[in-house]
Protein backbone atom coordinates (compact mmCIF):
# COMPACT_ATOMS: atom_id res chain seq x y z
CA UNK A 1 0.00 0.00 0.00
CA UNK A 2 1.48 3.41 -0.92
CA UNK A 3 0.96 6.54 1.16
CA UNK A 4 -2.02 7.66 -0.92
CA UNK A 5 -3.93 4.43 -0.40
CA UNK A 6 -4.22 5.36 3.28
CA UNK A 7 -7.01 7.68 2.10
CA UNK A 8 -9.58 4.89 2.07
CA UNK A 9 -11.13 2.69 4.75
CA UNK A 10 -14.03 0.25 5.07
CA UNK A 11 -17.36 1.92 5.87
CA UNK A 12 -18.12 2.18 9.59
CA UNK A 13 -21.26 4.20 10.44
CA UNK A 14 -20.61 6.61 13.33
CA UNK A 15 -22.83 7.39 16.34
CA UNK A 16 -23.59 11.07 16.93
CA UNK A 17 -23.83 12.79 20.30
CA UNK A 18 -27.33 14.39 20.47
CA UNK A 19 -26.02 17.22 22.68
CA UNK A 20 -23.50 18.22 20.00
CA UNK A 21 -26.17 18.12 17.29
CA UNK A 22 -28.42 20.35 19.39
CA UNK A 23 -25.65 22.89 19.91
CA UNK A 24 -24.89 22.99 16.17
CA UNK A 25 -28.56 23.59 15.37
CA UNK A 26 -28.82 26.42 17.87
CA UNK A 27 -25.57 28.13 16.85
CA UNK A 28 -26.45 27.76 13.18
CA UNK A 29 -29.74 29.48 13.86
CA UNK A 30 -28.01 32.27 15.76
CA UNK A 31 -25.58 32.90 12.87
CA UNK A 32 -28.08 32.29 10.06
CA UNK A 33 -28.02 35.78 8.52
CA UNK A 34 -24.28 35.57 7.82
CA UNK A 35 -23.72 31.84 7.46
CA UNK A 36 -24.00 29.16 4.82
CA UNK A 37 -22.96 25.55 5.40
CA UNK A 38 -22.06 23.50 2.34
CA UNK A 39 -21.86 19.70 2.42
CA UNK A 40 -20.37 17.34 -0.13
CA UNK A 41 -22.29 14.16 -1.00
CA UNK A 42 -19.60 12.03 0.67
CA UNK A 43 -20.05 13.57 4.12
CA UNK A 44 -21.55 11.55 6.93
CA UNK A 45 -25.28 11.95 7.66
CA UNK A 46 -24.86 13.79 10.95
CA UNK A 47 -22.80 16.46 9.16
CA UNK A 48 -24.76 16.71 5.89
CA UNK A 49 -28.02 17.22 7.81
CA UNK A 50 -26.75 20.73 8.69
CA UNK A 51 -25.84 21.65 5.10
CA UNK A 52 -27.89 24.45 3.52
CA UNK A 53 -26.73 23.11 0.17
CA UNK A 54 -25.40 19.65 -0.60
CA UNK A 55 -23.89 18.62 -3.91
CA UNK A 56 -20.64 18.04 -5.76
CA UNK A 57 -17.65 20.35 -5.53
CA UNK A 58 -18.61 22.60 -8.42
CA UNK A 59 -22.25 23.11 -7.44
CA UNK A 60 -21.17 23.90 -3.89
CA UNK A 61 -18.58 26.48 -4.93
CA UNK A 62 -21.01 28.17 -7.29
CA UNK A 63 -23.63 28.31 -4.55
CA UNK A 64 -21.09 29.72 -2.11
CA UNK A 65 -20.35 32.59 -4.49
CA UNK A 66 -24.05 33.19 -5.28
CA UNK A 67 -25.31 33.18 -1.72
CA UNK A 68 -23.24 36.19 -0.64
CA UNK A 69 -23.13 35.08 2.98
CA UNK A 70 -20.17 36.39 4.95
CA UNK A 71 -19.15 33.02 6.41
CA UNK A 72 -18.99 29.88 4.28
CA UNK A 73 -18.33 26.63 6.14
CA UNK A 74 -17.27 23.93 3.69
CA UNK A 75 -17.91 20.38 4.90
CA UNK A 76 -15.75 18.74 2.26
CA UNK A 77 -12.03 18.62 1.54
CA UNK A 78 -9.29 21.23 1.13
CA UNK A 79 -9.42 21.81 -2.63
CA UNK A 80 -13.18 22.41 -2.43
CA UNK A 81 -12.76 25.10 0.22
CA UNK A 82 -10.00 26.65 -1.92
CA UNK A 83 -12.39 26.68 -4.89
CA UNK A 84 -15.04 28.42 -2.81
CA UNK A 85 -12.45 31.03 -1.77
CA UNK A 86 -11.36 31.53 -5.40
CA UNK A 87 -14.95 32.14 -6.53
CA UNK A 88 -16.21 34.11 -3.55
CA UNK A 89 -15.97 37.87 -2.96
CA UNK A 90 -13.21 39.54 -0.95
CA UNK A 91 -15.46 40.09 2.06
CA UNK A 92 -16.54 36.43 2.28
CA UNK A 93 -14.60 34.00 4.46
CA UNK A 94 -14.34 30.27 3.81
CA UNK A 95 -13.72 27.74 6.60
CA UNK A 96 -12.79 24.06 6.58
CA UNK A 97 -13.63 22.37 9.92
CA UNK A 98 -10.49 20.18 9.77
CA UNK A 99 -7.44 21.57 7.98
CA UNK A 100 -6.09 18.02 7.49
CA UNK A 101 -9.06 17.09 5.29
CA UNK A 102 -7.11 16.96 2.03
CA UNK A 103 -7.69 14.82 -1.06
CA UNK A 104 -5.15 12.13 -1.87
CA UNK A 105 -5.75 12.61 -5.61
CA UNK A 106 -5.17 16.38 -5.48
CA UNK A 107 -1.98 15.78 -3.48
CA UNK A 108 -0.60 13.55 -6.24
CA UNK A 109 -0.03 16.51 -8.61
CA UNK A 110 2.66 18.76 -7.22
CA UNK A 111 3.23 22.05 -9.08
CA UNK A 112 7.02 21.59 -9.34
CA UNK A 113 6.67 18.14 -10.92
CA UNK A 114 3.98 19.42 -13.27
CA UNK A 115 6.24 22.28 -14.42
CA UNK A 116 9.03 19.77 -15.21
CA UNK A 117 6.74 17.52 -17.26
CA UNK A 118 5.20 20.53 -19.01
CA UNK A 119 8.64 21.72 -20.12
CA UNK A 120 9.48 18.23 -21.37
CA UNK A 121 6.23 17.90 -23.34
CA UNK A 122 6.19 21.40 -24.84
CA UNK A 123 9.82 21.18 -25.90
CA UNK A 124 9.11 17.84 -27.60
CA UNK A 125 6.47 19.09 -30.05
CA UNK A 126 5.38 22.17 -31.98
CA UNK A 127 1.73 21.16 -31.50
CA UNK A 128 -0.26 23.25 -29.05
CA UNK A 129 -0.88 21.36 -25.80
CA UNK A 130 -3.82 22.52 -23.69
CA UNK A 131 -3.54 21.75 -19.97
CA UNK A 132 -6.81 20.63 -18.38
CA UNK A 133 -7.18 19.96 -14.69
CA UNK A 134 -9.94 18.13 -12.93
CA UNK A 135 -11.44 20.35 -10.23
CA UNK A 136 -10.02 17.87 -7.69
CA UNK A 137 -6.62 19.58 -7.71
CA UNK A 138 -4.78 22.18 -5.67
CA UNK A 139 -5.14 25.93 -6.26
CA UNK A 140 -1.55 25.91 -7.63
CA UNK A 141 -2.49 23.42 -10.35
CA UNK A 142 -5.56 25.51 -11.24
CA UNK A 143 -3.22 28.54 -11.41
CA UNK A 144 -0.89 26.57 -13.73
CA UNK A 145 -3.67 25.73 -16.20
CA UNK A 146 -5.08 29.27 -16.04
CA UNK A 147 -1.68 30.71 -16.85
CA UNK A 148 -1.08 28.31 -19.76
CA UNK A 149 -4.35 28.86 -21.70
CA UNK A 150 -5.94 25.84 -20.05
CA UNK A 151 -9.17 25.06 -18.27
CA UNK A 152 -10.74 23.19 -15.36
CA UNK A 153 -13.28 20.38 -15.68
CA UNK A 154 -15.54 18.39 -13.40
CA UNK A 155 -16.61 14.79 -13.81
CA UNK A 156 -19.92 16.12 -15.20
CA UNK A 157 -18.48 18.18 -18.04
CA UNK A 158 -15.15 16.47 -18.88
CA UNK A 159 -16.24 15.48 -22.42
CA UNK A 160 -17.32 19.01 -23.23
CA UNK A 161 -14.06 20.38 -21.88
CA UNK A 162 -12.11 17.90 -24.05
CA UNK A 163 -13.94 19.35 -27.08
CA UNK A 164 -13.09 22.89 -25.93
CA UNK A 165 -9.42 21.97 -25.55
CA UNK A 166 -9.21 20.17 -28.91
CA UNK A 167 -10.71 23.23 -30.64
CA UNK A 168 -7.78 25.29 -29.31
CA UNK A 169 -4.94 22.79 -29.54
CA UNK A 170 -4.17 19.32 -30.78
CA UNK A 171 -3.00 17.68 -27.55
CA UNK A 172 -4.20 17.66 -23.93
CA UNK A 173 -2.27 17.35 -20.68
CA UNK A 174 -4.89 16.05 -18.22
CA UNK A 175 -4.30 16.47 -14.46
CA UNK A 176 -4.36 14.82 -11.94
CA UNK A 177 -6.78 11.85 -12.41
CA UNK A 178 -5.52 9.36 -14.98
CA UNK A 179 -8.78 7.38 -14.89
CA UNK A 180 -11.21 10.24 -15.45
CA UNK A 181 -8.86 11.37 -18.23
CA UNK A 182 -8.68 7.87 -19.72
CA UNK A 183 -12.45 7.24 -19.50
CA UNK A 184 -13.22 10.62 -21.06
CA UNK A 185 -10.66 10.20 -23.85
CA UNK A 186 -12.02 6.71 -24.69
CA UNK A 187 -15.61 8.02 -24.69
CA UNK A 188 -14.43 10.75 -27.11
CA UNK A 189 -13.19 8.07 -29.51
CA UNK A 190 -9.49 8.73 -28.97
CA UNK A 191 -7.60 5.45 -29.60
CA UNK A 192 -5.84 4.05 -26.53
CA UNK A 193 -2.58 4.02 -28.52
CA UNK A 194 -2.77 7.85 -28.53
CA UNK A 195 -3.25 8.14 -24.77
CA UNK A 196 -0.07 8.24 -22.69
CA UNK A 197 -0.06 7.80 -18.89
CA UNK A 198 2.81 9.78 -17.40
CA UNK A 199 4.26 7.02 -15.23
CA UNK A 200 7.52 7.76 -17.07
CA UNK A 201 8.78 10.55 -19.33
CA UNK A 202 7.62 10.00 -22.91
CA UNK A 203 10.28 9.88 -25.63
CA UNK A 204 10.12 12.43 -28.47
CA UNK A 205 8.39 10.00 -30.86
CA UNK A 206 5.72 9.23 -28.25
CA UNK A 207 5.10 12.94 -27.60
CA UNK A 208 4.50 13.49 -31.31
CA UNK A 209 2.12 10.50 -31.64
CA UNK A 210 0.08 11.01 -28.45
CA UNK A 211 -3.03 13.14 -28.24
CA UNK A 212 -3.67 12.94 -24.51
CA UNK A 213 -1.11 12.85 -21.68
CA UNK A 214 -2.53 11.68 -18.37
CA UNK A 215 -1.02 12.63 -15.03
CA UNK A 216 -0.45 9.51 -12.98
CA UNK A 217 -2.89 10.37 -10.14
CA UNK A 218 -6.02 8.60 -8.97
CA UNK A 219 -8.70 8.61 -6.31
CA UNK A 220 -7.80 6.19 -3.52
CA UNK A 221 -11.48 5.34 -3.06
CA UNK A 222 -12.64 4.79 -6.65
CA UNK A 223 -9.48 2.98 -7.72
CA UNK A 224 -10.39 0.25 -5.22
CA UNK A 225 -13.31 -1.03 -7.30
CA UNK A 226 -12.23 -3.88 -9.54
CA UNK A 227 -13.48 -5.73 -12.59
CA UNK A 228 -13.97 -8.67 -10.28
CA UNK A 229 -16.48 -6.62 -8.21
CA UNK A 230 -18.49 -5.99 -11.39
CA UNK A 231 -18.38 -9.67 -12.41
CA UNK A 232 -19.36 -10.83 -8.88
CA UNK A 233 -22.37 -8.49 -8.73
CA UNK A 234 -23.51 -9.63 -12.18
CA UNK A 235 -23.21 -13.29 -11.12
CA UNK A 236 -25.04 -12.71 -7.82
CA UNK A 237 -27.86 -10.61 -9.33
CA UNK A 238 -28.51 -11.50 -13.00
CA UNK A 239 -29.96 -8.44 -14.75
CA UNK A 240 -28.43 -5.99 -12.25
CA UNK A 241 -27.59 -2.47 -13.46
CA UNK A 242 -24.18 -1.10 -12.58
CA UNK A 243 -23.33 2.60 -12.38
CA UNK A 244 -19.89 3.82 -11.33
CA UNK A 245 -18.04 7.08 -10.86
CA UNK A 246 -15.81 8.30 -13.71
CA UNK A 247 -12.81 8.10 -11.35
CA UNK A 248 -12.99 4.27 -11.47
CA UNK A 249 -10.49 2.40 -13.63
CA UNK A 250 -11.19 2.02 -17.36
CA UNK A 251 -11.88 -1.74 -17.11
CA UNK A 252 -14.50 -1.15 -14.38
CA UNK A 253 -16.11 1.66 -16.40
CA UNK A 254 -16.16 -0.44 -19.60
CA UNK A 255 -17.82 -3.36 -17.79
CA UNK A 256 -20.49 -1.13 -16.17
CA UNK A 257 -23.76 0.10 -17.68
CA UNK A 258 -23.13 3.79 -17.00
CA UNK A 259 -20.55 6.10 -15.51
CA UNK A 260 -20.41 9.73 -14.49
CA UNK A 261 -20.20 12.25 -11.67
CA UNK A 262 -21.95 11.96 -8.30
CA UNK A 263 -24.74 14.13 -9.70
CA UNK A 264 -25.11 11.78 -12.69
CA UNK A 265 -25.23 8.75 -10.39
CA UNK A 266 -27.94 10.38 -8.25
CA UNK A 267 -29.95 11.31 -11.36
CA UNK A 268 -29.73 7.78 -12.78
CA UNK A 269 -30.85 6.17 -9.51
CA UNK A 270 -33.62 8.75 -9.01
CA UNK A 271 -35.01 8.07 -12.49
CA UNK A 272 -34.60 4.27 -12.31
CA UNK A 273 -37.71 2.08 -12.39
CA UNK A 274 -39.29 0.90 -9.12
CA UNK A 275 -38.08 -2.59 -8.29
CA UNK A 276 -34.87 -2.25 -10.31
CA UNK A 277 -31.60 -3.53 -8.87
CA UNK A 278 -28.45 -1.36 -8.86
CA UNK A 279 -24.84 -1.72 -7.80
CA UNK A 280 -23.22 1.67 -7.27
CA UNK A 281 -19.46 2.18 -7.46
CA UNK A 282 -18.80 5.29 -5.44
CA UNK A 283 -18.09 6.47 -1.89
CA UNK A 284 -20.12 4.57 0.64
CA UNK A 285 -21.86 7.47 2.42
CA UNK A 286 -23.57 8.39 -0.83
CA UNK A 287 -24.50 4.76 -1.59
CA UNK A 288 -26.06 4.34 1.88
CA UNK A 289 -27.98 7.60 1.49
CA UNK A 290 -29.37 6.51 -1.89
CA UNK A 291 -30.36 3.19 -0.37
CA UNK A 292 -32.36 4.94 2.38
CA UNK A 293 -33.88 7.45 -0.04
CA UNK A 294 -35.15 4.83 -2.52
CA UNK A 295 -36.51 1.86 -0.51
CA UNK A 296 -38.54 0.84 -3.61
CA UNK A 297 -35.28 -0.02 -5.48
CA UNK A 298 -32.53 -2.44 -4.49
CA UNK A 299 -29.31 -0.45 -4.12
CA UNK A 300 -26.07 -2.21 -3.30
CA UNK A 301 -22.48 -1.05 -3.02
CA UNK A 302 -20.41 -2.34 -5.93
CA UNK A 303 -17.96 -3.84 -3.45
CA UNK A 304 -19.07 -5.45 -0.18
CA UNK A 305 -16.23 -3.55 1.52
CA UNK A 306 -18.08 -0.28 0.84
CA UNK A 307 -15.12 2.11 0.79
CA UNK A 308 -15.27 5.48 2.47
CA UNK A 309 -13.00 8.49 1.93
CA UNK A 310 -10.97 8.89 5.09
CA UNK A 311 -10.25 12.58 4.64
CA UNK A 312 -13.90 13.47 3.95
CA UNK A 313 -14.72 11.61 7.17
CA UNK A 314 -12.40 13.87 9.16
CA UNK A 315 -15.25 16.39 9.22
CA UNK A 316 -17.29 15.46 12.29
CA UNK A 317 -20.16 17.19 14.11
CA UNK A 318 -17.71 18.12 16.90
CA UNK A 319 -15.42 19.92 14.43
CA UNK A 320 -18.35 21.62 12.72
CA UNK A 321 -19.51 22.90 16.11
CA UNK A 322 -16.01 24.09 16.90
CA UNK A 323 -15.86 26.05 13.62
CA UNK A 324 -19.21 27.71 14.31
CA UNK A 325 -17.96 28.72 17.76
CA UNK A 326 -14.83 30.19 16.17
CA UNK A 327 -16.91 32.21 13.72
CA UNK A 328 -18.84 33.63 16.65
CA UNK A 329 -15.65 34.70 18.41
CA UNK A 330 -13.94 36.01 15.25
CA UNK A 331 -11.23 33.32 15.18
CA UNK A 332 -9.70 32.53 11.77
CA UNK A 333 -8.02 29.26 12.74
CA UNK A 334 -9.94 27.25 10.14
CA UNK A 335 -10.12 29.91 7.46
CA UNK A 336 -8.86 28.99 3.96
CA UNK A 337 -7.12 31.80 2.08
CA UNK A 338 -5.68 31.32 -1.37
CA UNK A 339 -2.71 33.56 -2.29
CA UNK A 340 -4.00 36.47 -4.48
CA UNK A 341 -1.78 35.72 -7.52
CA UNK A 342 -2.64 32.01 -7.45
CA UNK A 343 -6.27 33.00 -7.07
CA UNK A 344 -6.15 35.34 -10.07
CA UNK A 345 -5.07 32.69 -12.61
CA UNK A 346 -7.02 29.87 -10.97
CA UNK A 347 -10.14 32.00 -11.28
CA UNK A 348 -9.45 32.57 -14.99
CA UNK A 349 -9.41 28.79 -15.50
CA UNK A 350 -12.59 28.33 -13.47
CA UNK A 351 -14.41 31.15 -15.26
CA UNK A 352 -13.45 29.60 -18.63
CA UNK A 353 -15.21 26.44 -17.53
CA UNK A 354 -18.24 28.22 -16.08
CA UNK A 355 -18.62 30.22 -19.30
CA UNK A 356 -19.27 26.94 -21.12
Ligand code: SF4
Nearest residue numbers: 103104219220221309
Ligand atom coordinates in the same frame (compact mmCIF):
# COMPACT_ATOMS: atom_id res chain seq x y z
S1 SF4 B 1 -13.25 10.48 -2.70
FE1 SF4 B 1 -11.30 10.47 -3.84
S2 SF4 B 1 -11.30 12.32 -5.09
FE2 SF4 B 1 -12.90 12.56 -3.49
S3 SF4 B 1 -11.85 13.62 -1.81
FE3 SF4 B 1 -11.68 11.42 -1.37
S4 SF4 B 1 -9.71 10.84 -2.29
FE4 SF4 B 1 -10.26 12.85 -3.16
